[in-house]
Amino acid sequence: MALSFSCSASFAPQLQLQLQLQAQLKINNKKCLQKVKDLITTIGIPSIATSPHQSLQRGNWVKLICGASFEDAVDIRNLSLVYTLAGVDCIDCAADASVVSAVNEGIEAARDIVSLRRPWVMVSVNDDEDLHFRKAEFDPNDCPLDCSRPCEIVCPADAISLEATTGVLKGGVITERCYGCGRCLPVCPLCLDHGFVEGLLEEERKDKGKDGEESNYFLGAITYIRDVSSTAELLRRDDVNAVEIHTSGRQTAHFKELWTGLEDSVGCVKLIAVSLPHIGDSTISSMNMMYSIMKPNLRCFNLWQLDGRPMSGDIGQGATREAIAFAVRLAAAEDRPQGFLQLAGGTNAHTVDGLKREGLFQVATIPSDETVLANSSTSLHALVGGVAYGGYARKIVGRVLSSMQSQHGVAVIEDHPRHLLMALTEALALVGTVKCYDKNLYASLSL
Numbered sequence: 001m002a003l004s005f006s007c008s009a010s011f012a013p014q015l016q017l018q019l020q021l022q023a024q025l026k027i028n029n030k031k032c033l034q035k036v037k038d039l040i041t042t043i044g045i046p047s048i049a050t051s052p053h054q055s056l057q058r059g060n061w062v063k064l065i066c067g068a069s070f071e072d073a074v075d076i077r078n079l080s081l082v083y084t085l086a087g088v089d090c091i092d093c094a095a096d097a098s099v100v101s102a103v104n105e106g107i108e109a110a111r112d113i114v115s116l117r118r119p120w121v122m123v124s125v126n127d128d129e130d131l132h133f134r135k136a137e138f139d140p141n142d143c144p145l146d147c148s149r150p151c152e153i154v155c156p157a158d159a160i161s162l163e164a165t166t167g168v169l170k171g172g173v174i175t176e177r178c179y180g181c182g183r184c185l186p187v188c189p190l191c192l193d194h195g196f197v198e199g200l201l202e203e204e205r206k207d208k209g210k211d212g213e214e215s216n217y218f219l220g221a222i223t224y225i226r227d228v229s230s231t232a233e234l235l236r237r238d239d240v241n242a243v244e245i246h247t248s249g250r251q252t253a254h255f256k257e258l259w260t261g262l263e264d265s266v267g268c269v270k271l272i273a274v275s276l277p278h279i280g281d282s283t284i285s286s287m288n289m290m291y292s293i294m295k296p297n298l299r300c301f302n303l304w305q306l307d308g309r310p311m312s313g314d315i316g317q318g319a320t321r322e323a324i325a326f327a328v329r330l331a332a333a334e335d336r337p338q339g340f341l342q343l344a345g346g347t348n349a350h351t352v353d354g355l356k357r358e359g360l361f362q363v364a365t366i367p368s369d370e371t372v373l374a375n376s377s378t379s380l381h382a383l384v385g386g387v388a389y390g391g392y393a394r395k396i397v398g399r400v401l402s403s404m405q406s407q408h409g410v411a412v413i414e415d416h417p418r419h420l421l422m423a424l425t426e427a428l429a430l431v432g433t434v435k436c437y438d439k440n441l442y443a444s445l446s447l
Helices: 002-043 052-058 073-086 097-113 150-154 189-193 228-235 252-262 280-297 317-332 351-357 391-408 417-435 439-445
Strands: 061-067 090-094 120-126 134-136 160-165 168-173 204-208 214-218 221-224 242-246 271-276 301-307 340-344 386-389
Touching: 002 097, 002 417, 002 439, 052 061, 052 301, 061 073, 061 340, 061 391, 061 417, 073 090, 073 097, 073 391, 073 417, 090 097, 090 242, 097 120, 097 228, 120 228, 120 271, 150 160, 228 252, 242 252, 252 280, 271 280, 280 301, 280 317, 301 317, 317 340, 317 351, 351 386, 351 417, 386 417, 391 417
Parallel strands: 061 090, 061 386, 090 120, 120 242, 242 271, 271 301, 301 340, 340 386
Antiparallel strands: 134 221, 160 168, 204 214, 214 221
16 A cells, blocks of 8 residues: 555656646647737738628739648648738649548637638639649669668658668658649659659659649659549539639640630639740730630639749749749730739749839729729739749748647648747748738738
8 A cells, every 4th residue: 555655656746747847738729820810810811801702803802822732631621721811812722622621620720719711712723734733653662772762852742751761762752742733753873874854754644643634754753634524513512612624725626625624614713824834926826716716605703823833932042033023015916815914933922123123013992993904904003913922932931830740640721729829920031022911011920
């Protein structure tokens, strides 16, 4: 009995300390969650947020790009939650039912914290081969054991994991996390040894991609085209509001084929976007051709996403120059087709400053009781409807998510309010460049 009592007595202080720590953690979490609410209401996001289409008209539309090939449901949910709180107008994701559900779950979790208007949910599809629709692929058994693993180091999505065990490398590409940036390919010693050319190897072989989709395999990368019928089903969902078609702009036949396949479902959405690169003198004529294909069935707003330097916004300040230059060309073109203009591809925290230098960042005043049609030529429209952020937006919040997961494992961010507050502060700093939030407010209320 004495021994038993002695053990119980020795454990009592430890148990008491543990309970005290848990109680303090609960208090700290409650304080951080209240700070999150205070931050959003002090900035005034619930009251100043306009509907997404009004944001386009005003010129302060912000879209979060989760990634056309990024399919990590936990990260997508957490990103959607954070950026919904930050006041984005649209969240763009892969045309996959589970991914769409993750986005909507994140949106609703954000609205449970603070009452906010819903951002639109957009799904991205492609009409042909496209850099945004590919995954890295390799066999770790081909890798030398003494490889320094530069692919793992350079990957911005932490989508490559390799571990040396019993004389071989195990692991490889975490498929759902890879969004096809291609940065692993030029640093791979094997790719260099086998004739790497401009991001892809010359040797190509045809095969089937994930879920049986038509695909093109490369040594090192697999590209795929989203299934049209599956996309059409997604567009009929109540929680999908927009679709974006990625195209090279060079083959309007592919665009027409995809549009024909989606004809019966495009009437269900509020916005149709076309993402394309600048292809020189033929850019405007290609846009006009695509608009003529869409026009008979176009019963909603349309938008042109000017894809400057794809998937590069997290690289550095200069990555945004191509998107800005693209916008300058389009804004000056009198013969461009109708529709809003929105920047993407290399966009980051310096994009708005670049637009201001070119005189293109103009937030228009739209009367609250007046709705201006997207396809009108009214001078009330801003020259540029807004900005979409992808790699950079994911990077600044992703650092917080990685820290949270290293401490707590896979988790929803609202269960860890301290990390939520840190992530929200990062998101507000970015979204605020377009929405013109008061920097001093979120600086003073953050950690």
